[in-house]
Amino acid sequence: MSEDIIIIDKDVSHAKALCVYLERKRMESHVAASSEEALMLFDNVGAKLVLADPGLPDTDMISLLTGIKSTHPQVQIIIMTPPDHFDLTMAEIKHAAVHYLLKPVKSTALDMALYQARSWISLNHRLAATERKLQKLRQTQNLYQQLFDEVPCYISVQDNQFRLTATNKMFKRDFGDEIGSHCYSVYKHRGTVCQACPVADTFADGYSHSTEEVVTSKSGKQYNVLTWTAPIRNGDGEITQVMEMSTNITEIRQLQDHLTSLGLMIGSMSHGVKGMLTALDGGIYQLETGMAKNDKERTQKAFEQVKQMTGRIRKMVLEILYYAKSRELRYESTNIVEMADKVVSDAMAIADKNGVKLEANISPTLGIIDVDPTWMQAALVNFVENAIDACTYDRSKKGHIVTFDAFELSDDRICFIITDNGMGMDQETKEKMFTLFFTSKGSQGTGLGLFIANRVIRQHGGTITVESELKKGTKFHICLPKSKPAQSGMVHIPETLETTVNNETDDEK
Amino acid sequence: MFKKILFATSATEATDHAARVAFNMAQAYDAQLFIFHVLGVPTRGYSQVVLDVKTKEEVVLDDEYVAWVEEEIKTHYTKQLETAQKTEIKVAIGFPHREILRAARELKPDLIVMGGSTGENEDSVYKKSLVGSTLQRVAKAAPCPVLVVNRPAASFWGGMSNIVFGTDFSKASDAAFKFAIKLAKTLACELHIFHALDIGSVHTGRILTQDEIETKIRESLRRIRGRYLPDMDGIGDYNFEVWEGIPYIEVVKYARENHADLIVMAHHTQKTSGEDTRLGSNIEQVIVRAGCPVISINR
Amino acid sequence: MKKILIVDDDPNIIDYLTTLFEDNGYTTIAAHDVQEGLEIAKKEIPDLITLDLEMPEEWGPRFYRKMSQEKSLKNIPVIVISGLSGGDHAVGKAVAFLSKPFDRDELLKIVKETLNV
Numbered sequence: 001m002s003e004d005i006i007i008i009d010k011d012v013s014h015a016k017a018l019c020v021y022l023e024r025k026r027m028e029s030h031v032a033a034s035s036e037e038a039l040m041l042f043d044n045v046g047a048k049l050v051l052a053d054p055g056l057p058d059t060d061m062i063s064l065l066t067g068i069k070s071t072h073p074q075v076q077i078i079i080m081t082p083p084d085h086f087d088l089t090m091a092e093i094k095h096a097a098v099h100y101l102l103k104p105v106k107s108t109a110l111d112m113a114l115y116q117a118r119s120w121i122s123l124n125h126r127l128a129a130t131e132r133k134l135q136k137l138r139q140t141q142n143l144y145q146q147l148f149d150e151v152p153c154y155i156s157v158q159d160n161q162f163r164l165t166a167t168n169k170m171f172k173r174d175f176g177d178e179i180g181s182h183c184y185s186v187y188k189h190r191g192t193v194c195q196a197c198p199v200a201d202t203f204a205d206g207y208s209h210s211t212e213e214v215v216t217s218k219s220g221k222q223y224n225v226l227t228w229t230a231p232i233r234n235g236d237g238e239i240t241q242v243m244e245m246s247t248n249i250t251e252i253r254q255l256q257d258h259l260t261s262l263g264l265m266i267g268s269m270s271h272g273v274k275g276m277l278t279a280l281d282g283g284i285y286q287l288e289t290g291m292a293k294n295d296k297e298r299t300q301k302a303f304e305q306v307k308q309m310t311g312r313i314r315k316m317v318l319e320i321l322y323y324a325k326s327r328e329l330r331y332e333s334t335n336i337v338e339m340a341d342k343v344v345s346d347a348m349a350i351a352d353k354n355g356v357k358l359e360a361n362i363s364p365t366l367g368i369i370d371v372d373p374t375w376m377q378a379a380l381v382n383f384v385e386n387a388i389d390a391c392t393y394d395r396s397k398k399g400h401i402v403t404f405d406a407f408e409l410s411d412d413r414i415c416f417i418i419t420d421n422g423m424g425m426d427q428e429t430k431e432k433m434f435t436l437f438f439t440s441k442g443s444q445g446t447g448l449g450l451f452i453a454n455r456v457i458r459q460h461g462g463t464i465t466v467e468s469e470l471k472k473g474t475k476f477h478i479c480l481p482k483s484k485p486a487q488s489g490m491v492h493i494p495e496t497l498e499t500t501v502n503n504e505t506d507d508e509k
Numbered sequence: 510m511f512k513k514i515l516f517a518t519s520a521t522e523a524t525d526h527a528a529r530v531a532f533n534m535a536q537a538y539d540a541q542l543f544i545f546h547v548l549g550v551p552t553r554g555y556s557q558v559v560l561d562v563k564t565k566e567e568v569v570l571d572d573e574y575v576a577w578v579e580e581e582i583k584t585h586y587t588k589q590l591e592t593a594q595k596t597e598i599k600v601a602i603g604f605p606h607r608e609i610l611r612a613a614r615e616l617k618p619d620l621i622v623m624g625g626s627t628g629e630n631e632d633s634v635y636k637k638s639l640v641g642s643t644l645q646r647v648a649k650a651a652p653c654p655v656l657v658v659n660r661p662a663a664s665f666w667g668g669m670s671n672i673v674f675g676t677d678f679s680k681a682s683d684a685a686f687k688f689a690i691k692l693a694k695t696l697a698c699e700l701h702i703f704h705a706l707d708i709g710s711v712h713t714g715r716i717l718t719q720d721e722i723e724t725k726i727r728e729s730l731r732r733i734r735g736r737y738l739p740d741m742d743g744i745g746d747y748n749f750e751v752w753e754g755i756p757y758i759e760v761v762k763y764a765r766e767n768h769a770d771l772i773v774m775a776h777h778t779q780k781t782s783g784e785d786t787r788l789g790s791n792i793e794q795v796i797v798r799a800g801c802p803v804i805s806i807n808r
Numbered sequence: 809m810k811k812i813l814i815v816d817d818d819p820n821i822i823d824y825l826t827t828l829f830e831d832n833g834y835t836t837i838a839a840h841d842v843q844e845g846l847e848i849a850k851k852e853i854p855d856l857i858t859l860d861l862e863m864p865e866e867w868g869p870r871f872y873r874k875m876s877q878e879k880s881l882k883n884i885p886v887i888v889i890s891g892l893s894g895g896d897h898a899v900g901k902a903v904a905f906l907s908k909p910f911d912r913d914e915l916l917k918i919v920k921e922t923l924n925v
Contacts (some may be wrong), residue, residue: 272891274891274907274908274909275818275820275821275891275908277908277909278818278820278821278824278891278908278909278910279818279820279821279824280909281824281909281910281912282820282821282823282824282825282827282828283820283824285824285827285828285912286823286824286827289827289831298827305820305823309820393864719897720896720897723897723900724897726900726901727900727901727902727903727904730901730903731903731921731922734885734903734922735921739924746879747883748882748883749883749901
């Protein structure tokens with residue numbers, strides 16, 4: 001393929017001579033004798049080389065040439081000029097031309113000039129290409145930096161001394177900008193490499209490793225994370241660094257735990273529920289037959305039974321619902337005496353049914369307390385019913401009595417004391433009493449009642465103490481502040497679960 | 510209950526254990542005891558030439574020889590005969606099973622007593638670990654219950670206080686049950702009703718889970734209650750039990766555990782499947798392995 | 809008239825079963841635990857026993873074990889009525905297993921069949 005070159009020279013014969021010479025050099029020449037011709041040629045021919053005699057003293061060629069150079073900087077212009085015009089021409093054109101030749105042009109000089117011009121062209125070419133590549137590189141870098149920072153995981157890059165060489169935005173946010181520090185001190189507040197470090201493993205074998213870890217943020221908070229490591233190799237394929245990505249799964253784990261204990265709870269409660277349902281069946285059967293036989297006594301008894309059983313089932317369902325979502329307490333100013341009276345009257349029915357005497361000593365001047373009345377009442381009734389149950393199950397003596405005392409301990413504290421002379425508790429029961437699912441009531445217990453009652457009291461900022469002796473009886477001291485506490489110190493249940501449950505059920509006041 | 514007992518014997522040490530039981534029973538129930546011996550297998554058709562059972566030599570059959578054999582028998586059982594009251598020795602010639610059945614038809618005993626297996630020799634008419642063909646054929650066709658004392662271990666017996674009745678809920682078992690009840694009532698024994706649940710995969714097509722097995726056990730227990738309990742008036746002490754496993758082994762184990770003095774089972778006359786005939790039917794295996802006498806009932 | 813012994817720690821259940829059985833022509837006696845159950849059984853020799861599995865102190869299967877060791881009691885049919893899942897083979901020789909809450913017609917049917925009445 002031949003190279004194009006534009007020759008601009010008023011001296012046509014000179015130009016022709018050049019053409020011939022250049023043809024030998026395998027170049028295709030296009031000749032213009034005037035500026036207009038030159039312009040036309042220039043537009044039509046994609047030549048990178050221009051060999052021109054500006055033809056001084058005329059200045060229009062000069063402006064044309066400088067114009068071309070400024071608009072097409074990649075075009076290389078070689079100027080030919082007779083000796084007498086040389087200085088002037090150079091002064092005018094200056095750096096627009098790549099080379100200056102004296103007319104008549106010597107072939108060797110021309111060759112040199114062409115060579116130089118071509119070198120410049122190719123260099124420029126290469127430069128332009130390199131610049132484009134550089135541009136691309138910059139864009140890519142930007143993209144990866146964005147990814148690195150915007151990914152919602154902790155990403156850190158460690159060298160083989162376990163020093164952090166790069167960290168992303170989220171990491172900086174929770175662990176600080178700790179470039180140069182050791183990963184084990186930043187993630188785990190340790191002084192040495194962790195036991196089963198996946199980063200170490202990846203350095204060793206070049207494969208990705210995945211583990212579950214517990215890390216501590218700079219504020220001291222602990223997170224469960226799922227960690228994934230990947231090797232970073234240099235140009236020679238050696239692993240120089242390892243990238244560590246950690247996804248925060250704390251909430252998922254909490255949810256899991258919660259669901260597991262929910263499942264556990266439902267499993268352990270099912271036996272109690274079955275007993276209750278059977279008793280309900282019994283009540284209904286007796287109701288049916290009582291009515292069919294016109295046996296008033298049986299019907300009456302059966303009706304009481306059905307009422308009691310549905311009450312218990314209702315209580316259990318509420319307990320399950322309570323446990324399934326964390327509840328914010330809805331405080332109300334409540335008359336203590338009224339609430340205490342209601343507790344006693346609620347429990348009276350069961351006490352009577354089981355032949356247990358229920359005595360109440362409620363001081364008349366207890367005043368007002370800030371509580372969530374629904375839950376506080378339920379909790380207190382739970383304690384009283386437990387006391388009644390303890391008596392019912394106690395075979396060692398007759399004449400069981402449960403006392404419910406309510407009095408003012410101080411200006412801002414009131415206490416409830418629930419005493420029974422039932423079967424009492426052994427050491428193990430006392431210790432495990434408030435834990436989830438622990439029940440000493442066999443088929444009657446759900447294991448949930450005391451756990452929830454305990455939580456309710458604590459949420460209100462109250463305290464519970466127990467005295468108990470096996471076979472003798474039990475005494476519960478429950479003390480509560482009259483005003484709402486500043487902090488409730490409640491165990492937080494994941495928001496996600498709360499929102500879903502809240503959306504489905506909200507039939508409580 | 511037993512007025513006449515027919516005791517088929519070879520009059521050798523081999524049948525001594527059965528002899529012990531036969532004599533004991535005769536004494537205990539004041540029964541007439543026929544000691545029956547088949548003299549040998551004729552070599553040809555109806556000829557008078559026989560092979561002596563003991564010596565395997567050809568012998569010329571004549572009255573003298575028969576009398577001599579009778580003497581031999583008397584000598585062998587001298588001790589027992591001292592105390593035994595009503596005994597009679599009878600000798601016959603021919604194929605053992607035929608002769609025994611013939612004698613049974615004639616004498617009409619209430620019980621036939623036999624040993625299970627005797628000689629070690631290939632050509633002996635009794636075999637050891639399989640039920641011999643004599644026993645098989647007699648048990649199959651006998652007109653009365655057949656008591657088999659297969660091993661010496663099965664003969665140390667002090668009396669009847671514990672009977673194990675093995676059932677598979679068949680009609681034949683019902684007949685055997687009637688006998689067992691009668692026996693238990695008459696002798697004031699403890700009666701155990703036992704059913705073995707066959708869990709061999711050959712029969713069920715696959716291996717059963719334990720829950721399935723225990724459900725089946727419960728069903729079987731219910732069946733026992735339904736089928737047999739109504740007829741149990743008069744029985745003071747009784748037990749129902751169902752164990753899973755290979756039937757004949759379970760019967761033997763159960764009997765052993767409960768110190769059974771006697772096992773009563775039905776003898777099956779129907780043709781059994783190919784597999785069973787190879788192993789011998791359950792009762793035959795029980796006979797061969799039990800630690801006590803086994804009574805087989807076929808009608 | 810056939811006598812049924814009910815063993816269950818829940819007084820509501822005892823009440824239910826007592827009424828149910830007596831309405832259907834059986835006499836009943838009741839016990840709240842293993843110890844009481846054995847004492848009453850030995851004295852009264854019931855024709856049938858219904859047994860709960862999970863009771864405070866000793867459980868149902870222990871009752872069955874002790875019962876099987878008594879000559880007078882070992883052959884009395886037992887129906888297990890329990891809320892425990894997986895309890896259906898806890899007492900292997902039980903006549904039947906019913907889970908709580910049970911179908912009362914089914915229970916009556918099994919009782920009738922077992923007692924042949």
